[in-house]
Amino acid sequence: MVGGFVVDGMLGKLCRWLRMLGYDVVYLGGNGSDDELIRLASEQSKILLTRDFPLYRKALKMGLKAIYIDSGILEEQLKQVALNCGIKLSIPLYGSRCPICNHPLRMCSKEDVEGKIPKRVAESSNLFWVCDGCGKVYWIGRHWRDIMAKLRKVQLEVEGKGKSYL
Template identity: 45%
Template sequence: MQSQKFVVDAMLGKLARWLRILGYDTAYSNSFEDWKILRIASEENRIILTRDRGLCSRARKKGLECFYVLPGLKIEEVLAKLALKYHIDLSIIDPNFSRCSVCNGVLKKINDNYWECTKCHKKYWKGSHWRTIENTLIRARTLLKSDEPKQRPVNYSQ
């Protein structure tokens, strides 16, 4: 499993699923209110990912790490930016190191072709969707390589 842990606001459910696929412990619920996100980040040492400038500003005032996700970005663009800032590994597509995209539970190998969530018992396998996942990660890695020298810090807390 990956070392960074995240808490994601209600506007970024798709991003939460992607981070879980990549093996990152990602707390997410579409019912999390701002105070709950701040508490989870503080108590569990998680990085906040949000599209809410106010939440990001409050998090930073409390000394919490927060990443503001610009609206309108494609998932591969967001993943590339996270990889640049937090060293997210975009090469992992191994279900043995993934988490359940639904509940964040750890996946356990059942046999060569199937995995099961240890928490909600959802079953996973490498179906046709696997190619879509791989292609999205390839695009994110390509963006990361092309963006690295041009990347400049941006202050979104204003």
């Protein structure tokens, strides 16, 4: 079981996607020094994901779990993480996290989010999630279908590869 990730400032998009998949992901943006990222990964027993090869090597020398992400393409990044960590690339209905602030999302009723969503969404959707951290509301819409298609495509590639980048 993967306990979560610490992600460097070059992997913000990957961070958001991993949170949607339900993983606890620490992301400091461009404000985190290498030492801070290593400290957080160590203290929280998380896997360090980085595009910075010297940081990756330093983490390994310190006995930390780390993955060097060698691609700038999101699909390739997801594939590397899935192959190295054995994670499934699917968004859980229960247990997803807010891509913005990392708080767990809570499924709620349409009544709970009235006034916080567009009228057309209220008329066409029945599943809603709210973040108690930042207040953002999520629902299944066109964007969701695009996300799911991308995840399915990458998951199929992962299942066909069966090799590790480590």
